[in-house]
């Protein structure tokens with residue numbers, strides 16, 4: 001009588017294990033997709049910052065006057081988007097299709113500081129634009145240098 005009972009118990013364990021593994025794998029796929037989506041979001045946000053920098057450069061550096069009225073709009077986007085760059089880098093988003101270096105999570109305070117530097121530089125540029133300052137070049141370059149300062153140490157160069 002003991003044999004079949006053990007068999008049933010064994011089968012139950014087998015089924016539970018299969019289900020458990022199945023669910024575990026599904027959860028893992030889901031978690032991976034979520035990480036990929038977060039990486040897509042931050043890369044999109046970074047490209048948008050880059051696009052706004054390119055538009056600012058066309059007016060401030062290359063002198064395209066037609067779009068001067070849009071300067072504040074572009075600077076404001078960078079001010080807003082750089083308020084929390086570290087928030088775009090939650091732990092665990094350091095693998096897959098990303099150029100984010102693991103050093104980010106090992107030097108988190110410095111990372112936060114570099115993000116704050118970009119934010120403050122963008123705020124100063126926006127203030128200069130709103131004050132109608134004629135020579136915006138130095139303020140613009142400050143923003144650009146702050147981007148490079150972070151990319152140099154924390155972004156993988158292909």
Ligand code: HEC
Pocket residue numbers: 039042043044046047049050053078085097098099100101111112114115118143144146147148150151154155156
């Ligand atoms: C605090 C660090 C930090 C600052 C400041 C920063 N970036 Fe980035 N940026 C990164 C990292 C890290 C990546 C790589 C992200 C990835 O691949 O997941 C990146 C990626 C990018 C990309 C490529 C996005 C893509 O297509 O994959 C662009 C463009 C970019 N940044 C522009 C800028 C500009 C312009 C500024 C300044 C206004 C700036 N970044 C400021 C850390 C920073």
